[in-house]
Amino acid sequence: xxxxxxxxxxxxxxxxxxxxxxxxxxYAVADAESRRSGFDKIETPIIEDASLFxxxxxxxxxxxxxxxxxxxxxxxxxxxxxxxxTASVVxxxxxxxMQNLPKPLKFFYYGPMFRYGRPQAGRYRQFYHFGVEIxxxxxxxxxxxxxxxxxRICSNIGLTDISLQINSIGCPNxxxxxxxxxxxxxxxxxxxxCKDCQRRAKxxxxxxxxxxxxxxxxxxxxxPVTLNSLCKDCHDHFRELLEYLDELEIGYELNPxxxxxxxxxxxxxxxxxxxxxxxxxxxxxxxxxDGLIELLGGKPxxxxxxxxxxxxxxxxxxxxxxxxxxxxxxxDVFVAxxxxxxxxxxxxLMHDLHMEGVGAEGCIEKKGISDQxxxxxxxxxxxxxxxxxxxxxDNTVIIKDMQSGNQEIYPREKVVREIKKRLNSAGD
RNA sequence: GUGGCCAUAGUGUAGCGGUAACACAACAGCUUGUGGAGCUGUUAUCACGGGUUCGAACCCCGUUGGCCACCCCA
Numbered sequence: 023x024x025x026x027x028x029x030x031x032x033x034x035x036x037x038x039x040x041x042x043x044x045x046x047x048x049y050a051v052a053d054a055e056s057r058r059s060g061f062d063k064i065e066t067p068i069i070e071d072a073s074l075f076x077x078x079x080x081x082x083x084x085x086x087x088x089x090x091x092x093x094x095x096x097x098x099x100x101x102x103x104x105x106x107x108t109a110s111v112v113x114x115x116x117x118x119x120m121q122n123l124p125k126p127l128k129f130f131y132y133g134p135m136f137r138y139g140r141p142q143a144g145r146y147r148q149f150y151h152f153g154v155e156i157x158x159x160x161x162x163x164x165x166x167x168x169x170x171x172x173x174r175i176c177s178n179i180g181l182t183d184i185s186l187q188i189n190s191i192g193c194p195n196x197x198x199x200x201x202x203x204x205x206x207x208x209x210x211x212x213x214x215x216c217k218d219c220q221r222r223a224k225x226x227x228x229x230x231x232x233x234x235x236x237x238x239x240x241x242x243x244x245x246p247v248t249l250n251s252l253c254k255d256c257h258d259h260f261r262e263l264l265e266y267l268d269e270l271e272i273g274y275e276l277n278p279x280x281x282x283x284x285x286x287x288x289x290x291x292x293x294x295x296x297x298x299x300x301x302x303x304x305x306x307x308x309x310x311x312d313g314l315i316e317l318l319g320g321k322p323x324x325x326x327x328x329x330x331x332x333x334x335x336x337x338x339x340x341x342x343x344x345x346x347x348x349x350x351x352x353x354d355v356f357v358a359x360x361x362x363x364x365x366x367x368x369x370x371l372m373h374d375l376h377m378e379g380v381g382a383e384g385c386i387e388k389k390g391i392s393d394q395x396x397x398x399x400x401x402x403x404x405x406x407x408x409x410x411x412x413x414x415x416d417n418t419v420i421i422k423d424m425q426s427g428n429q430e431i432y433p434r435e436k437v438v439r440e441i442k443k444r445l446n447s448a449g450d
Numbered sequence: 451g452u453g454g455c456c457a458u459a460g461u462g463u464a465g466c467g468g469u470a471a472c473a474c475a476a477c478a479g480c481u482u483g484u485g486g487a488g489c490u491g492u493u494a495u496c497a498c499g500g501g502u503u504c505g506a507a508c509c510c511c512g513u514u515g516g517c518c519a520c521c522c523c524a
Contacts, residue, residue: 029515084521139451139521139522329524391483399486
């Protein structure tokens with residue numbers, strides 16, 4: 023016996039069948055909803071050149087500075103486990119010459135992301151994103167498309183008590199002006215701001231706005247707001263977006279304190295929040311990133327996207343005890359046998375059922391018929407087929423209805439068709 | 451990276467210095483031609499390492515892991 027049991031790395035976890043149902047369900051809803059809206063699936067590597075994220079997400083962001091899994095491979099390349107998906111999709115867009123495809127391009131993707139941080143509720147080192155990117159069109163209708171898709175996915179999953187938070191943080195034309203205003207304001211009220219915020223003020227002043235400290239909240243109450251210093255372009259863009267949003271009946275909230283932690287966002291930013299307490303309240307977020315593609319070496323191309331934190335949605339579904347549909351693909355029939363000759367006949371019978379698309383299970387190792395029925399019962403199959411020595415000799419099969427307990431003897435060659443008939447009529 | 455709480459069969463818990471108990475699950479048997487019930491039995495070097503003690507699941511230190519909050523974000 024091994025003395026030391028190897029366990030999974032901190033912040034990662036095994037998603038066992040019981041929990042997997044939730045992930046599968048969320049992916050299935052999000053996948054279907056996205057395709058229905060004209061999005062295509064794209065998959066990019068989990069590892070990328072580390073500089074992709076340094077340039078794209080921002081070298082000074084916490085994500086890249088402190089939380090990225092960076093390592094050297096055997097030939098000395100500096101690679102990173104992706105901390106998010108957008109930079110990869112943009113890289114792929116540029117690299118594969120998609121600049122020449124008709125715009126806008128609409129992609130979705132899902133899979134694991136990695137950030138090194140202290141794990142806690144709703145926060146893992148390996149976590150799962152479902153993300154969407156719309157590339158190549160600057161018009162606000164695309165912001166709306168992204169938001170409404172995000173909203174639809176969440177509500178189709180069964181989430182209630184959610185709200186869409188939105189803001190505009192301007193563009194390279196108007197943001198510097200705003201930053202200056204904000205810094206001046208902070209300077210005047212410097213005493214009423216927490217330590218962290220004094221540090222933030224230097225690195226990324228916008229982040230002071232979403233500090234949770236009560237003292238800071240008080241100070242921030244009267245702070246200048248990004249919306250008031252938007253340039254004409256940003257202002258018109260945002261107003262048009264709000265007009266569209268009003269057409270939809272989505273409960274959005276204008277949140278002047280909403281700021282995002284990645285450098286590449288411009289203009290529109292948004293998040294989807296749950297109102298239930300406990301754990302993290304942000305289920306996903308996104309925004310427009312008009313400068314990113316150029317920054318990564320492509321032609322200047324506007325884009326907008328979002329991602330959802332799948333783990334957090336799973337947690338929420340569980341906490342709120344929201345029912346999800348049961349997994350549909352499973353065995354409908356159990357095949358039981360008694361005796362060596364019958365065992366071989368059962369192997370063939372199961373194979374024929376499988377070839378005809380019928381889900382079948384059998385436990386030919388078990389000796390007693392009693393044990394096998396016990397197993398069939400646990401599996402919850404509606405029908406059990408039995409072949410004993412007598413049936414093997416007569417070339418017949420017993421069809422047993424598990425609910426009523428009734429059994430009928432059928433000739434072997436008619437069994438598969440009969441089973442298909444029964445399962446189809448039961449399914450309606 | 452910082453702080454608080456925690457760690458006992460597969461799961462959920464009891465035991466709070468005198469060498470592990472309960473429920474459910476699982477497995478085996480009663481039962482090689484019939485399941486859902488029942489009964490019987492089996493399943494823990496008390497996370498790991500060290501220390502205090504005649505004696506540690508229990509007290510102390512360390513490690514690892516978990517939860518929660520900060521930070522950060524999804």
